[in-house]
Structure formats: C-alpha cells, structure tokens
Amino acid sequence: MNTYYIYISTDANRQFLQAGMTTDIQQIALLNRVVYLEMYPNQADAEKKLNELSFGRIVRERLVRKQNPNWLNLHLPLPNNKKAAVYA
Numbered sequence: 001m002n003t004y005y006i007y008i009s010t011d012a013n014r015q016f017l018q019a020g021m022t023t024d025i026q027q028i029a030l031l032n033r034v035v036y037l038e039m040y041p042n043q044a045d046a047e048k049k050l051n052e053l054s055f056g057r058i059v060r061e062r063l064v065r066k067q068n069p070n071w072l073n074l075h076l077p078l079p080n081n082k083k084a085a086v087y088a
Contacts, residue, residue: 004046008036008053008060014071017060019053021046034075035064 002023009018009031028034040046053060064071 001041002043004040004043006036006038006040006046006049006053007031007034008064009034010064010071017057017064019050019060021050028075031075033071033073035068035071035073036060037074 005022005025005028007020007022007028009020009028010016010033012033022028028037038049040049053063068074
C-alpha cells in the first residue's frame with residue numbers, strides 16, 4: 001500500500017508555486033523549496049486534493065500561508081548528505 005504525498009514547491013522569491021503528487025518522499029527533497037506537504041493513504045483522495053489546488057495560485061498561496069506562514073522549507077534531508085557552510 002502506497003502513501004501519496006501532495007506538495008507545493010516554490011522558488012526563493014515565491015514567484016513560482018507548483019503543486020504536485022508523488023509516492024516517493026525522496027523525490028520531493030530534490031525540489032528547490034517545499035512549503036506544503038500532506039499525506040494521503042489512497043490515490044483517489046490525493047488526486048482530489050491535487051485537483052483542488054489546480055484552481056489557481058490564490059488557492060495554493062492561501063493554503064501555504066495557513067499551514068506554513070513563514071514559508072519554511074519542509075523537505076526532508078537526504079541521508080548521507082553533508083551540509084557545507086559558505087562564508088562570504
């Protein structure tokens with residue numbers, strides 16, 4: 001039995017809001033910034049939610065602002081990834 005994930009990703013400037021669905025949580029971690037994430041136990045419910053998010057940017061933006069008002073990155077770090085500090 002698969003778990004279906006609905007996500008909304010954005011860029012650093014919040015100009016781009018893309019909704020999507022996946023069964024692979026590692027695939028979500030490859031996106032730039034995931035600002036909304038929701039799990040569903042079956043595909044029908046996940047597709048219903050994805051269709052609701054396709055009505056327009058306002059719908060997606062309201063959902064993100066309600067659940068994640070600071071637009072924090074919610075993706076899970078990949079295992080064995082080392083973070084590097086960059087000093088300018």
